[in-house]
Amino acid sequence: xxxxxxxxxxxxxxxxxxxxxxxxxxxxxxxxxxxxxxxxxxxxxxxxxxxxxxxxxxxxxxxxxxxxxxxxxxxxxxxxxxxxxxxxxxxxxxxxxxxxxxxxxxxxxxxxxxxxxxxxxxxxxxxxxxxxxxxxxxxxxxxxxx
Numbered sequence: 254x255x256x257x258x259x260x261x262x263x264x265x266x267x268x269x270x271x272x273x274x275x276x277x278x279x280x281x282x283x284x285x286x287x288x289x290x291x292x293x294x295x296x297x298x299x300x301x302x303x304x305x306x307x308x309x310x311x312x313x314x315x316x317x318x319x320x321x322x323x324x325x326x327x328x329x330x331x332x333x334x335x336x337x338x339x340x341x342x343x344x345x346x347x348x349x350x351x352x353x354x355x356x357x358x359x360x361x362x363x364x365x366x367x368x369x370x371x372x373x374x375x376x377x378x379x380x381x382x383x384x385x386x387x388x389x390x391x392x393x394x395x396x397x398x399x
Contacts, residue, residue: 303376303379305372305375305376305379305388306375306386306387306388307387307388307389307390308362308387308388308389308390309389309390309391309395310389310390310391310395310396310397311397313337313362313364313387313389314337314397316360316362316387317337317338317339317362320359320360321359321360321361321362321387322339322341322355322356322359322360322361322362323336323337323338323339323340323341323362323364323389324340324341324343324355324361324362324363324364324374325337325340325341325342325343325364325365325393326343326344326345326348326363326364326365326370326371326374327342327344327365327366327370327393328344329342329344331366331393334366334393335393335396336393337362337364337393337396340364341354341355343355345365345370345373345374348374348377348378349377352377352378352381352383355378355383357382357383357384357385358385359385360385360386360387361378361383361385361386361387362387362389363375363378363386363387363388363389364388364389364392364393364396365392365393366392366393366394367391367392367393367394368388368389368390368391368392368395369392370392371388371389371392372388375387375388
């Protein structure tokens with residue numbers, strides 16, 4: 254019985270010690286001087302450039318009617334499912350070699366089957382200086398069927 258009481262007291266002492274240690278760490282964090290990132294304003298626009306702009310199919314079709322170009326990054330056999338009006342097919346694996354076929358002064362509406370490859374393609378184009386690129390949400394699976 255004495256051993257059990259000794260073990261319980263030791264455990265209680267250890268738990269109390271751990272709580273004090275956490276309290277000390279919390280106090281250190283609270284009293285630490287805040288770190289100011291002096292490059293934040295300059296870095297913010299770069300972060301905004303890495304944000305993929307997305308549109309749904311209704312907006313994409315509206316933009317296409319106003320002159321935006323659909324870019325289908327699926328592989329040729331997938332085109333048997335159908336494709337957006339007047340879409341340019343550049344499979345994702347060929348995009349880096351063929352991006353010169355895409356005008357930088359036009360809105361580009363990038364889509365694939367479900368949206369994963371088009372997101373990657375949009376990022377690749379953005380890294381190469383294309384700023385008028387839009388990922389079409391849901392890919393061709395979400396294309397409005399008439």
